Amino acid sequence: MPIRWKNYVVAEFYDELIRSTSRTREWARPLCRFFSSLKDEELRERKTAAELAIRSMGITFTVYSEKEGGSIDRAWPFDIIPRVITKKEWLQIERGLKQRVTALNRLIDDLYHAQRIIKDGILPGELIADSENFREQCVGVDPPGGVWAHICGSDLVRDKDGTMYVLEDNLRVPSGVSYMLENRAVMKRIFPELFDHYSIEPVDDYPTQLHECLASLSPRKQKFPEIVVLTPGIYNSAYFEHSYLAQQMGAELVEGSDLVVGDDDCVYMRTVQGLERVDVVYRRVDDLFLDPEAFHPDSMLGVPGLMRAWKKGKVALANAPGAGVADDKVIYAFVPKAIKYYLGEEALIPNVPTYLCIDKTERDYVLANLDKLVVKAANESGGYGMLIGPQATNKERAKFSRLIRNNPRNYIAQPLLTLSTTPTLVNSHAEPRHLDLRPFILSGNKTYVTMGGLTRVALKKGSTVVNSSQGGGSKDTWIIDTEST
Amino acid sequence: MLSRVAQRIYWMARYLERAENTARMVNVNAHLLLDLPKKLPIGWSPLIDITGSGALFRELFADASEKNVVRFLIADARIPGSLMTSLIRARENARTIRDIIPREGWEIINALYLDTKAALPTALGQKRRFVFLGSIMGKIEQLNGLFSSSMLHDVGYNFLRMGRNLERADMTTRIVDVRSESLLPQESEDLLPFEHVQWMSVLQSLSAYQSYVQKIQGPVRRRSAVRFLLQDPDFPRAFYHCVLQIRACLRTLPNNDTPMRFVGRISRIRRARPDEMEKNQLHDYVDRLQLNLARLDSIIAQAYFV
Known part of the structure; x- marks a missing residue:
């Protein structure tokens, strides 16, 4: 049986396409009508075609497996029903993201210089003193334009009243943008006729913008x-x-061993012609592995002397080492204050309310309410090091209670948001699944925000974990102009 | 071009070539044995000698039976020279240069690895093996065609050609060496008809038989076969031809003084008379050729990969 929207039950969550059971949002109607017009067989064919396209385009992520004798490429699970946001709403979000990233960069720069925000009593100094991501080596360095986080991926979620929140900022080496681009390419290939119904903002200029930024x-x-x-x-x-x-930008894809820092503190790559000078390194290697001279002495991934070259201004590193100090989940709680402090503005996109375990009152509240809260370790990502209280066992809660007491600085807690849902294909009908959104913000000589971003969706019923390593998939994200059509 | 990328193209080509050569060698040997008198003590052990892995083989297997040798040369991923190892290494190299080689190229290499791995448990018996190995050779030939017709013929492609030709030349010398050494007692009247058969099979294992017949137009004899395989300028697997190819590639590359000089030295083979050499002399001579190839490999690495 084809998709019947009247069978789609909107629970207590906010749904991105369906206002309430049997009532689609106005601008979603052509989309819903299109999907319900497809017969089962057609639906299956399109889904298979999408999967084939993903495989033949080689869109994969890598998992390492001892058993299979090395690394294996997995196709990225993709759902064919797009996630839609109106342009009107998006422009608000875009402004909010630019504001946030500007403030974050000011914050990072301040933390590695005068630390005014600490001296002025806005941010407790001990948070920085014990931060795992604060890099002594970066103190006093002046990257071009005072920008540290050139590429930022901030995760947005929508709560049940429809408000968008920033869940976290990724300022180190955020990933996922290639899937955003490839998801659009797949949709254009498989559902060209859908694009007739809407004016959808293109996303393809990201590599060009990234190149320009770098x-x-x-x-x-x-x-x-x-x-x-x-x-x-x-x-x-x-x-x-x-x-x-690298391919899209026409840049060289290099590994640490391809680069060498000369006596003149410039960075060179080894080519068959000899050494060639490198100006900008878009590094997708974590800080601690960047330079064995400055960080882990046994890192095989890094380039000895790279930090020296960067500090002397002979090479640009994007993102700058040390930028991660501001994506610590504890610092996160202070971002709205930082926006106010540096820009004199109220945050346009709110934070999720956050309890800091380092504060005794808040810690006691957290410990007493572990069954209602989500607890996160300050420096973990990818859905690891996390307790979802309401779904956890007593044993898991007891473990986190212990962890929090042993190292309160390292933990925060947030109420369990009721993440919004969107129709997702399950067999041949649509069911609500929870989702988030990761837009990418570029900061160089100007600030640029992707049109939408990467929508990640938890494919398991009821789950709110969207990470690809833990059963998440993704969708194409449409920013549609509802006024012009 | 990054040195590492050049190096990986070069090794991808070498491993692909090695996989193809190994497959062909096994198939040809199986055919040869069907034609030889059963009393001859030839069997499968020369193949182990060709790959230079006798010590490792004796460590792992009790005897050089067909089953053991085939398993050793084809299936075992722990063995450095096996076909499976070559495919794994070719794939690992290709993976890191996916943005350089044609996309279908990566897909074929990946599929070749996956399909071979899946087929191995059932494909090595006498009945299915011939077709199985034939299809692996076919896929690699397809790749060579694809690279030639859709890659830019620039620096990277020259490294690919150099890797392939170096590996080819190496295999040719190994086969000439082992076969002229161990196949048959040299002067024995009653076995003369089989000299023809054995050298035919040597030529076949280098897919040289047809070319040989076209060019030499005479019976297959040791002397002319050795001359053809080592010194022919036009036959793609002849040692001298491979050296000429490498020289042509090097000529287009920067900083080529040292490698060019060395290749010049190797090409002196043109004026040698290996066909007139006694068994031992030939063995020493081929040994020197192989050492030269190893030197050339390290000279290329020194000039471009570090």
Whole structure:
């Protein structure tokens, strides 16, 4: 039986397409009508075609498996029903993201210089003193334009009243943008007729914008600065993305061993012609592995002397080392205050209310309400190091209670948001599944926000974990102009 | 071009070539044995000698039976020279240069690895093996065609050609060496008809038989076969031809002084007379050729990969 929207039950959540059971949102009607017009067989054919396209386009993420003798590429699970946001709403979000990233960059720069925000009593100094992501090595460094986080991926979620919140900021090496681009390419290939019904904002200019952003950082002012993408190598789960972005930008994809820092503190890559100077390194290697001279002495991924070259301004690193100090989940709680402090503005996109375990009153509240809260470790990502209280066992809660008491600085708690849902294909009908959104914000000589971003969806019924490594999939994200059509 | 990328193209080509050569060698040997008198003590052990892995083989297997040798040369991923190892390494190299080689190229290599791995448990018996190995060779030939017709013929492609030709030349010398050494007692009248058969099979294992017949137009004899395989300028698997190819590639590359000089030295084979050499002399001579190839490999690595 084809998709019947009247059978789609909107529970207590906010649904992105369906206002309430049997009532689609006005601008979603052509989309819903289209999907319900497809017969089962057609639906299956399109789904198979999408899967084939994904496989043949080589869109994969890598998982490492001892059993299978090395790394394996997995196709990225993709859902064919797009996620839609109106342009009117999006422009608000875009402004909010630009505001947030501007403030975050000011915050990072301040933390590595005068630390005014601490001296003025806005941010407790001990949070920085014990931050795992604060890098002594970066103190006093002046990256071009005072920008540290050139590429930021902030995760947005929508609560049941429809409000968008920032759930977290990723300021180190955020990934996923290649899937955003490829998801659109797949949709255009499989559902060209859908694009007739809507005017959908294109996303394809991201590689160009990224290239421009990186080029603007070049220490040598020349027309074609040498830009490289530094990858940890094929065993990294995001290797596909590294190679994809390098290819799209026409940049070299390099590994640590391809680069060498000369006596003149400039960075060079080894080519068959000999050494060639590198201006900008878009590094997808974590801080601690960047330079064995400055960080982990046994890192095989890094380039000895890279930090020296960066500090002397001979090469640009994007993102700058140390930028991660501001995506710590504890610092996150202070971002609205930082926006106010640096920009004199109220945050346009709110934070999720956050309890800091370092504060005794808040910690006691958290410990007493573990069954209602989500607890997160300050520096973990990818859905690891997390307790979802209402769904956890007593044993798991007891473990986190212990962890929090042992190291309160490292934990925060938030109420369990009732993440919004959107119709997702299950067999041949649509069911609500929870989702989030990761837009990407570029900061160089100007600030750019992707049109939409990567929508990740929890494919398991009732689950709110959207990470690809834990059963998540993704959808194409449409920003539609409802006024012009 | 990044040195590492050049190096990986070069090794991808070498491993693909090695996989193809190994498959062909096994198939040809199986055919040869069907034609030889059963009393001859030839069997499968020369194949182990060709790959230079006798010590490892004796460590793992009790005897050089067909089953053991085939398993050793084809299936075992722990063995450095096996076909499976070559495919794994070719794929690992290709994975890191997916943005350089044609996309279908990566897909074929990936499928070749996956399909071979899946087929191995049932494909090595006498009945299915011939077709199985034939299809692997076919896929690699397809890849060579694809690279030639859709890659930019620039620096990267030259490294691909150099890798392939170096590996080819190496295999040719190994086969000439082992076969002229161990196949048959040299002067024995009653076995003369089989000299023809054995050298025919040597030519076949380098897919050289047809070309040989076209060019030499005479019976297959040791002398002319050795000359053809080592010194022919036109036959793609002849040692001298491979050297000429490498020289042509090097000529287009920067900083080529040292490698060009060395290749010049190797090409002196043109004026040698290996066909007139006694068994031992030939063995020493081929040994020197192989050492030269190893030197050339390290000279190329020194010039471009570090």
